[in-house]
Amino acid sequence: MNNIRVVSSYLEEQRSVAYADFVGKKWIKGFVSTLIKNGYSLNDFDFQFIELPDSINDTETLFQEFVNDNVQLIICAGNDSVYRLAAINRTIPMLYFGTHPENNGLEIIDKQNISGVRLNLPLIWSLKNFSILKRLLPDLEEIYIPIYLLSEFDTPNVRVNHELFRAQKKGFWIPGHSSYIGYKSIHFLSESLGCRYYECPYITRDELETCLGQINPEKTALIGFNDTTLLKGGVDLVLNNTRRNGIPVFWVNNFSIVKAGGVADFSSDFERVGKLIGSMSLQLLRDNIPIEKIMFREDPAEKFSLNLKTCREMSIHVSQEILDSFHVIEE
Template sequence: MKTNKTTWRSRVASAVVIAVALIMALSIVTLGSSPAKKIRVGIAQIAEHPALDAARKGFIDGLTAAGYVEGKDIVYDVKNAQGDMSLAQTIAQKFVNDKVDLILAIATPTAQAAASATDKIPILITAVTDPVAAGLVKSIERPGTNVTGTSDLNPVAEQMELLLEIVPKVKRVGIVYNAGEVNSVVQVEMAEKSAKKLGLTIVKASASNTSGVFEAAQSLVGRVDAIYVPTDNTVVAALESVVNVAEKRKIPVIAGEENSVERGCIATLGIDYYRLGRQTAKMAVEVLKGKNPAEMPVQYQKEMRLVVNLKAAQAMGVTVPQSVIKRADRVIE
């Protein structure tokens, strides 16, 4: 009987040892296979309109294509400031408090808010016209800060030339813009400079918010022969107000970017914001892999697209020359 009891106890002890060993092994395996930390990206957008939305989508699609799958490898916290600078600052501070790994700032105001909130977290910018004038970087070639990315600087001079090609009799050009947006001020100055060379006179009308865009556009009636809409976040967010005035008064409108042409302007020679977003994503991948934003030059989009909206031209009483239509990358009918 003693022998049987000893054997039984020995078997129990062995079983206990094996069980403990299995538990320890499983614990080690579990610890070793714990999921990697997800990269957290805060995305701040100044306002909701097609161009900026396209840049955001291009950025996310670009990171996905690079292997950063949303929900698995990376998570996005997307915030929209709705044109409110104080809200943009609150959003930026939230990202800092949340200790995100990277910030994407879409448009100049949100980029300025993010840069003011942190000099530690890497900031990628896009749809920012002049990062130097906005105080975001020390130079285009060598930012020298935690900020880099892509600029949406438009070929304003070429756009003025396009306006003259479409409407040769134009003498006075109205510009609706927000004087509080650095990016818009830069574009207006560029337009004024090129206008002098082309024999044109610029007439400015400012709107500090979207509700003032209609009044600004209306103030140009009888004073201008055409209207130019730069890539101004405030005006583009309320673009229909400008288009309505222009159609009613038969004033041709040339835009700074493609989405504005889709929404009723006659034409543009400009950038593709979706592609700009994807270009920014490539830079973000480099930063996530350890590259220093301070040493990464701000990039521009080299290829411009000529887009024409014949339906809009008809609504504004304009016949677009065949020379323009034939070389257009896209014609909206």
């Protein structure tokens, strides 16, 4: 029986209520469907889900357990787990799906024991997708993105820049024109819509609350990423604050958050991602293809979701043309 461990930082339900498990359910559905299509089931594998510990020492201990248990494949759901495990693991094959905005962190696939699927962060992948914000909010002038400094989404090069800004103690929000901005491409996308762009690198709940409290709610939108789910209570803090102040929230790769009170989610199609991971796993475990021969794959598809209830509550007009841009409509 093949030993597989699925490692993620998004498994602990208490971190973010139900927000962290949405992606997991979708990709696992695709993964299992690939196994079944090929005559297998999860019962044919020693398949365990493991939450990645926070500390380096505990992560090293966990990896040693994998070695002792003769684990043949580690599947990492998200950047946070693959970056931290890759720093330790030189032997066990790993497959992952994760994002690399502006190609940050992409050097990880140079490691001989790692392959996977690159996710595109669909909202910021193209001006066509990003411009949906302006179509929903014609008066939009300012776009805000909070970024959890302790997450791997804030890659080392970006984190250093953010820390330089924080050291100056000149506030929390970094304007897009600053040399301390982390994601210049989002600034360019915002400018293309005639909007100003701001980033807030935060560490604690108190800092996040301060950041949110400094947002001008007029003609504004907030964009969230799943790094916020890694801060306990972070998502609820964002949703409660923005709901109270009437700020439209857009999310990337987590429809369950938008369903709880956001406007729209722009996700990869995680079921299809899971199918790819399933096929790659069978290449490794059934066909005995070495991990270094299993090609890194591109994001297979997008899946956009719109919360019409929130749109009505916020008096956001949604034309049929805009509806046609979404794959899922939540009433």
